[in-house]
Amino acid sequence: xxxxxxxxxxxxxxxxxxxxxxxxxxxxxxxxxxxxxxxxxxxxxxxxxxxxxxxxxxxxxxxxxxxxxxxxxxxxxxxxxxxxxxxxxxxxxxxxxxxxxxxxxxxxxxxxxxxxxxxxxxxxxxxxxxxxxxxxxxxxxxxxxxxxxxxxxxxxxxxxxxxxxxxxxxxxxxxxxxxxxxxxxxxxxxxxxxxxxxxxxxxxxxxxxxxxxxxxxxxxxxxxxxxxxxxxxxxxxxxxxxxxxxxxxxxxxxxxxxxxxxxxxxxxxxxxxxxxxxxxxxxxxxxxxxxxxxxxxxxxxxxxxxxxxxxxxxxxxxxxxxxxxxxxxxxxxxxxxxxxxxxxxxxxxxxxxxxxxxxxxxxxxxxxxxxxxxxxxxxxxxxxxxxxxxxxxxxxxxxxxxxxxxxxxxxxxx
Amino acid sequence: xxxxxxxxxxxxxxxxxxxxxxxxxxxxxxxxxxxxxxxxxxxxxxxxxxxxxxxxxxxxxxxxxxxxxxxxxxxxxxxxxxxxxxxxxxxxxxxxxxxxxxxxxxxxxxxxxxxxxxxxxxxxxxxxxxxxxxxxxxxxxxxxxxxxxxxxxxxxxxxxxxxxxxxxxxxxxxxxxxxxxxxxxxxxxxxxxxxxxxxxxxxxxxxxxxxxxxxxxxxxxxxxxxxxxxxxxxxxxxxxxxxxxxxxxxxxxxxxxxxxxxxxxxxxxxxxxxxxxxxxxxxxxxxxxxxxxxxxxxxxxxxxxxxxxxxxxxxxxxxxxxxxxxxxxxxxxxxxxxxxxxxxxxxxxxxxxxxxxxxxxxx
Numbered sequence: 001x002x003x004x005x006x007x008x009x010x011x012x013x014x015x016x017x018x019x020x021x022x023x024x025x026x027x028x029x030x031x032x033x034x035x036x037x038x039x040x041x042x043x044x045x046x047x048x049x050x051x052x053x054x055x056x057x058x059x060x061x062x063x064x065x066x067x068x069x070x071x072x073x074x075x076x077x078x079x080x081x082x083x084x085x086x087x088x089x090x091x092x093x094x095x096x097x098x099x100x101x102x103x104x105x106x107x108x109x110x111x112x113x114x115x116x117x118x119x120x121x122x123x124x125x126x127x128x129x130x131x132x133x134x135x136x137x138x139x140x141x142x143x144x145x146x147x148x149x150x151x152x153x154x155x156x157x158x159x160x161x162x163x164x165x166x167x168x169x170x171x172x173x174x175x176x177x178x179x180x181x182x183x184x185x186x187x188x189x190x191x192x193x194x195x196x197x198x199x200x201x202x203x204x205x206x207x208x209x210x211x212x213x214x215x216x217x218x219x220x221x222x223x224x225x226x227x228x229x230x231x232x233x234x235x236x237x238x239x240x241x242x243x244x245x246x247x248x249x250x251x252x253x254x255x256x257x258x259x260x261x262x263x264x265x266x267x268x269x270x271x272x273x274x275x276x277x278x279x280x281x282x283x284x285x286x287x288x289x290x291x292x293x294x295x296x297x298x299x300x301x302x303x304x305x306x307x308x309x310x311x312x313x314x315x316x317x318x319x320x321x322x323x324x325x326x327x328x329x330x331x332x333x334x335x336x337x338x339x340x341x342x343x344x345x346x347x348x349x350x351x352x353x354x355x356x357x358x359x360x361x362x363x364x365x366x367x368x369x370x371x372x373x374x375x376x377x378x379x380x381x382x383x384x385x386x387x388x389x390x391x392x393x394x395x396x397x398x399x400x401x402x403x404x405x406x407x408x409x410x411x412x413x414x
Numbered sequence: 415x416x417x418x419x420x421x422x423x424x425x426x427x428x429x430x431x432x433x434x435x436x437x438x439x440x441x442x443x444x445x446x447x448x449x450x451x452x453x454x455x456x457x458x459x460x461x462x463x464x465x466x467x468x469x470x471x472x473x474x475x476x477x478x479x480x481x482x483x484x485x486x487x488x489x490x491x492x493x494x495x496x497x498x499x500x501x502x503x504x505x506x507x508x509x510x511x512x513x514x515x516x517x518x519x520x521x522x523x524x525x526x527x528x529x530x531x532x533x534x535x536x537x538x539x540x541x542x543x544x545x546x547x548x549x550x551x552x553x554x555x556x557x558x559x560x561x562x563x564x565x566x567x568x569x570x571x572x573x574x575x576x577x578x579x580x581x582x583x584x585x586x587x588x589x590x591x592x593x594x595x596x597x598x599x600x601x602x603x604x605x606x607x608x609x610x611x612x613x614x615x616x617x618x619x620x621x622x623x624x625x626x627x628x629x630x631x632x633x634x635x636x637x638x639x640x641x642x643x644x645x646x647x648x649x650x651x652x653x654x655x656x657x658x659x660x661x662x663x664x665x666x667x668x669x670x671x672x673x674x675x676x677x678x679x680x681x682x683x684x685x686x687x688x689x690x691x692x693x694x695x696x697x698x699x700x701x702x703x704x705x706x707x708x709x710x711x712x713x714x715x716x717x718x719x720x721x722x723x724x725x726x727x728x729x730x731x732x733x734x735x736x737x738x739x740x741x742x743x744x745x746x747x748x749x750x751x752x753x754x755x756x757x758x759x760x761x762x763x764x765x766x767x768x769x770x771x772x773x774x775x776x777x
Contacts, residue, residue, distance in 0.1 A: 365584060
């Protein structure tokens with residue numbers, strides 16, 4: 001009797017092994033690429049799998065294997081294509097550790113994009129924290145061309161690359177979670193990360209700033225060919241445009257739900273316009289967004305942004321630190337430039353996109369008691385495009401780093 | 415029965431907290447959002463306001479009639495035959511709720527953690543564990559609930575803490591979701607989401623002094639209510655109104671979403687352990703009190719041998735629904751809708767009858 005009972009016990013315990021799968025038997029997909037094909041409903045999926053032996057102590061040093069394996073197969077959705085891929089990949093493809101989904105620009109601009117990306121949210125394997133990258137070229141080319149030199153392990157590469165780029169504000173935080181919220185909320189624009197490995201007409205830095213680029217335009221010598229810069233603008237689940245790194249930073253500054261650490265930028269020196277003054281921009285507080293909704297007349301949106309700058313370099317050697325009049329001029333220059341650029345971006349969004357990339361619809365919601373009336377008021381079509389928007393930047397602090405004065409040129413060269 | 419009356423306020427409170435509070439992690443939010451959209455987090459408020467007075471009335475009646483549990487009370491007020499009939503209805507409600515709920519939990523375990531294993535096997539193992547737990551008797555269940563509670567709550571608070579950064583408070587607007595009338599109606603119709611409070615009344619005599627039971631159950635009901643409210647609030651502020659309606663298991667979507675900083679991602683298994691622990695305890699309690707109600711109705715003194723057949727029945731009936739969506743959105747919704755008026759009105763009726771019969775004057 002006792003023996004039978006014991007046997008029965010083991011029977012139950014063993015049933016827990018049904019889902020047992022060893023680490024050895026799994027291939028961890030780090031990046032998924034999605035390309036459309038000529039057939040509607042069929043897509044090309046590219047899976048970049050990490051080789052866990054590379055860069056770990058378990059690799060025993062001498063391993064000659066590459067850090068990743070990249071395969072491309074056709075299929076109708078992200079998960080079922082992994083099984084097709086198993087006809088030539090030796091292990092089970094697991095999507096639990098996927099860091100990015102790369103979508104080619106062509107696919108992102110198609111009407112059917114929402115159908116293929118939706119399948120990502122149904123499976124529990126793909127996390128909501130996965131970042132969405134839009135690549136200028138085919139996604140499979142992007143993943144294949146992307147050859148990081150130092151961070152060869154792909155998960156570390158994407159993690160560090162994106163974290164840093166998002167911190168500096170040149171690309172937005174573009175998780176699937178945010179994509180679905182904004183798309184399903186049917187208001188606002190979603191910004192995806194824009195990246196490429198192809199060079200296009202390169203702008204030189206003399207044209208103005210360090211962030212007025214989109215990916216592919218940055219003159220670069222050496223390093224990995226992949227550039228992350230700017231964002232892909234999505235309206236209603238479909239890509240409609242690309243904005244530059246500078247505009248992405250402004251969107252960060254204006255959107256309280258996005259996080260940005262601060263960035264370095266330059267303005268033309270107000271005293272000697274041949275040179276530029278570099279400064280570090282940071283926002284200690286969230287922007288204050290105050291929306292007054294009016295049913296019959298245009299809604300007014302007042303945005304106040306308090307920011308701080310720390311001057312990093314003054315190549316013109318003008319004495320901004322001690323001379324009050326000069327300093328005022330510099331302050332004014334910074335603020336006007338920010339306000340001008342913001343105004344241009346807002347105008348573009350109102351006229352061209354007819355929606356906002358700042359997630360401001362959140363702030364108008366409190367004027368409605370229920371969702372039907374909110375949806376009837378229509379943020380996309382009626383409220384935002386006609387709104388009167390005032391953005392004021394207030395300079396809260398102006399620091400000059402650890403130097404009080406620069407060298408005096410006339411004294412140095414006397 | 416291994417009940418010696420050693421349970422205190424804290425064990426009773428812990429059991430009720432687990433029985434009712436764990437609801438925040440199943441598919442009930444998905445059920446509520448279908449109609450109420452982002453106003454769904456207000457539904458528990460309405461439901462609680464509707465059902466809590468009835469529950470207090472029940473406690474009052476039990477106190478007046480002294481030394482009676484739920485079924486005996488019904489028999490004393492309504493007469494033997496009618497009392498047994500009504501009790502049997504309560505038993506059926508409890509049994510069906512347990513069956514449909516358990517299927518829901520099985521689906522969660524299967525979909526998220528054991529995708530390859532067949533549902534039957536998971537169900538079987540789950541019910542075997544529940545049966546073995548329930549067999550230990552009511553007091554052991556009470557102690558285990560009390561011991562397990564801090565761990566379970568600590569993990570829940572860790573989740574709240576980690577998700578705080580992703581809350582966007584403006585998402586609760588428009589405040590009434592799809593409209594105030596709908597929220598009010600749904601609040602009343604779904605009031606039975608707190609129906610477990612009534613089932614546990616079968617254990618009214620489990621404590622040495624009934625005042626302890628009163629105190630424990632009232633405290634636990636309030637805490638469970640606030641817990642559910644907090645979590646529903648988190649769901650709506652993390653997911654937006656259109657997204658939350660699409661998510662079947664928001665609790666697990668949140669555990670998958672959060673991470674300890676950059677480095678420790680994919681940490682959901684950590685929370686799964688405590689969640690599973692809570693789920694086991696919930697169904698252990700549920701199975702025990704359901705069988706208890708049955709035992710008292712049919713005057714079976716030693717009802718514990720019935721736990722096995724009942725556990726088996728829950729498993730087999732629970733497997734019948736075709737899939738979890740039908741189970742949740744169709745069967746469970748219908749059941750809740752039928753149960754709500756019953757539990758809101760029954761105590762009032764009992765009170766009126768008791769008043770007319772003069773049962774309240776006696777003491």
